[in-house]
Amino acid sequence: MxxxxxxxxxxxxxxxxxxxxxxxxxxxxxxxxxxxxxxxxxxxxxxxxxxxxxxxxxxxxxxQLVYTGNSIADGILNYGSNKAQSLGISINFDLWLDTELNISPVDLYIIIGNTMDNAIEACDAFPAGQKQSISCTLRQKNHVLLYEISNPIPQVSVKKAGDIHGYGLENVKECVNRNNGFISVKTENDTFCVSITLNV
Structure with missing residues (x-):
């Protein structure tokens, strides 16, 4: 909190x-x-x-200010955007939300905050001058919220291979299940992608 x-x-x-x-x-x-x-x-x-x-x-x-109309989501997204920018990492946003979401602000922080931090950490592991970009989609259609974030996987990392996104991801999965949502975590073409669907 x-x-x-x-x-x-x-x-x-x-x-x-x-x-x-x-x-x-x-x-x-x-x-x-x-x-x-x-x-x-x-x-x-x-x-x-x-x-x-x-x-x-x-x-x-x-x-540079991210604005969706939902103050909670905006707070999380702008914090992540500013953090990424300070490290020379860009985030490409695709956003569309209602002003109100029927989901706990804490759960929203767990889901978006952890996955965005992990994506930023992965991109920051690339050599200086080769910082990568992150793709982030957060779109609402009727009562369904789609959140997807993806980033390239660094060849060399301070963590073991496959472990760069371990921190906080289990909390995210637990949070998604608690909200009767669906989560997909996959690695394809040297890109790590987390896709989440929630009923809001």
Missing amino acids: QEQLAHQEIYYQDVISRQDESRALWHDIKKYMLAMENLVSKNDQSEAQNQLTTLKNKFSNLE
Whole structure:
């Protein structure tokens, strides 16, 4: 519960920070546009391109916040996304949720938190400069929630082969069974994949 609260606090602080950034950006956007128009009129294409790149980067930073409308899921996903980003690992999200899910927040943390931590740990085991990406799907259709996360398997790991995802996975399986769900864990083409279906 303390970890859940910490994740939510980080998420809400991130939301507030990005709202402030967004307001500041919209306040200054006309200045950026006028500056670029002036540079183009003076045929200073190089500096105009620099200004455009700066503006794109500012918008890109705002887009990094994961938003599904469900605050619990958002807190978990953003925590994992920020953790991965700090290690040079990208997560490709495919998300669609209702604002309310009929599942315990603690169970949601166990399922998503453990599997995402394991995927990040696996990608971080790759050599520097070769960090891999993670695919994460969390989609709800009617009362069915599909969660799937996959990552490449490192050839060399601090853990024994096949053991990189051992930590917490048994807790995940127990949690899925407690919620009358289905879990599939498989390795194929050097990719480790966990697929979970829950009735929510």
